Amino acid sequence: MPRDPGADCRKKGILRRKPSQDLIDVFNVGAATKAETYEICEYESLIDMAREMNHKKVAQLLRQTMKEEKATLKKMEAFSEKVKPNQIMSKEQRAVLQSNGKSSRRGRAA
C-alpha cells in the first residue's frame, strides 16, 4: 500500500486528545479503508484512460494493481469488523465532556 502522506498529520491531531489504543486502531483502520477506496477509484479511471488510448498492456498492469488494492480493502474491512473500541472516551475525556455540557447548558432556555 502506498504511503499516505496525510496520515501522520491526522494521527498527530487525534493523538493530542490522548485516545485509547483501541480507538487509535479504529481510526487507523478507517483511514486505511478510505485510502484504499480512493486508490481503487483512481485505478478505475486510469484503466479507462489506458483502454481509450489503446494501451492494453498498461491497462492490464493497472488492473493487476487494482486487484491488489481491492484485496487490501477487503482486509481492512475485515479488520474493521474486529476492531471495536471498548470505550470511546477516556475517563478524563468524559469528565471534560460532562463539565462542558453542564457549563454550556447554563443560561439556556428550556
Ligand SMILES: [Fe+2]
Ligand atoms: Fe493501497
